[in-house]
Amino acid sequence: MLKGIFEGTDYIEADALGDERLGRLVEHLSKYDFDRDSVPPDMLGEAYMDLVRHFAEEEGKSGGQFFTPPHIVNLCVRLVDEFEDGHTFHDPTVGSGGMLIEAARYYREEQGGDPSKLELTGQEINPDIAAIARMNLSIHGLNGSIAREDSLASPEFTNDEDNELTRFDRVLANFPFSANWAKDELQDDPWGRFDWHEKLPRADRGDYAFVMHMAKQLKRPDRDGTGGKAAIVIPHGVLFRKHEQRYRKPMLENDMVEAVVGLPENLFQNNSIPSAILVLNTAKPDERKNEVQFIHAADEDFYRELSNQNELTKEGLDHIVENFRSWTTEERVSRTVALDEIKENEYNLNIALYVDTTEPEEDIDVQEELGKLRELQTERDEIESQMNQHMKVLNYE
Structure with missing residues (x-):
């Protein structure tokens, strides 16, 4: 079962799995019988994901x-759903x-x-994390290939x-935000990936290097x-x-x-940076050509607050997906925008330019507010009268 899982992993390297973490992993796994005849792949896979989640929480940021x-x-x-047998999936920062x-x-x-009819591949720069990914696929009973290298450099x-x-x-990915990359x-x-402009992205901000890389992979x-x-x-800065x-x-x-989907803050482990999901499609249907949908999903209606981070709710997820699938324009939530309007904004994709993200003002009942004003005026007159009486007793003019 574990054949090839740790292929390419050098535990002597500084960035490889340390003795302490490896010992904890082996100690934890040795407590259980992981034979596939004893534990269904779904159950074992879910348990493994819980274990990965636990390690992520312990590692913090x-x-x-x-x-x-x-x-x-x-x-x-x-x-990006509507999958078919034979579809190929790739994550260049597979984690x-x-x-x-x-x-x-x-x-x-x-x-x-049938997931066995999908082709699953990924690439990961960190050797021990690549091994975790290989183990993850294997435990879930999936065939796939995880390569260990820097997706941009190699x-x-x-x-x-x-x-x-x-x-x-x-292509599905959550790449490291604003990371250094091998620009020089x-x-x-040699693969002609970075040809959107003669100037490459900054060496200390590889966001668009990753976006261009993934665009070439579609x-x-x-x-x-x-x-x-x-x-x-x-x-968000990418926008x-x-x-x-x-x-x-x-x-x-x-x-x-x-589409561009704006997400709430504080969704990631010990990282509150605002984020979004950029949806690319190299064959948009005719009814979506020359348009982009913007979805503002950062309001509290879309998420709940946990002890140390926020989490999108099922209702929030369904709302986002339904608006995307139906190409819906909904006040304060989503809007379909023509490319001409985006060009007028100098290709700025800031969601606030296209969807009103400000807090709505409360409706004012004029008669009710006037009534409150009259009550305050009456109260003020009563206080002023009392003050005048006190001033008179004290012989103050």
Whole structure:
């Protein structure tokens, strides 16, 4: 069962699994009988995900680098659904593999499909986290391939004959926000990924390097006979940072942006940074061409507060997905916007430009307020009368 799980993992490296953490993992796992005949894959997989979640919580902020909360994963998957047998899925920053696991679960439980007929792949820079992802797929009874390398510096899923990246039906990712990346080494990228502008993203802010990488990983109708979709968790700054307008412009003019979903703050482990989901589609249906849907899901109607972070509710998730699927314009929640309007705003994707996100003003009952004013005036007159009497007794004019 564990064959190949820890392939490529060097436990002597500084960034590999430490003795203490490895010991805790082995000690914990040795308490149980994990034979597949004894425990169904679904039950074992759920237990393993709970274990991963527990380690992420113990790791604090660093745990968020490999574990994305399940409610966000579920939303990403639902925003690119309608899966089919043979569909290929990829996560270039796969972490513990949650995105791929949820896509398989969704296909089985929501669409009645057979997950064994999906192709699941991912890449992870950290060797021990890559091993966790491989274990995760195996425990869930899924076939997949997890490569261990930096997706930007050394993409492992490539078509060497055509000197291009492998393209997928679906890409799902929560990349490390505003991370350093190998800009200098990739000025002449052999895979032609960073061609949206002659200037590459800043070396200390690789957000758009990841977005461009994933855009290149999507199938295209002109090359593959079908398009691809991506749901990418992004920091809000990707939507409006002025110097990154040069990347938003080609992304929008190529009409691959389908939706932008603004999320509440404090959804991630010990990280309160505002985030959003960027939905890309290289083959938008005719009725959605040259339009982008903006969804403001940061209001309290969409989430609940937990002890140390927020969580999207089932009702909130359903609301987002329903508005996206029906391409709905709803006051203060969602709006479908023509590309011409976005161009007028200099390709700024800030949700507040297109959906009114301010708190609504309460309706005022004029008669009721006038009544309150009269009561206050009467009270003031009574107090003034009392003061005058006191002043008179004290011989003050």
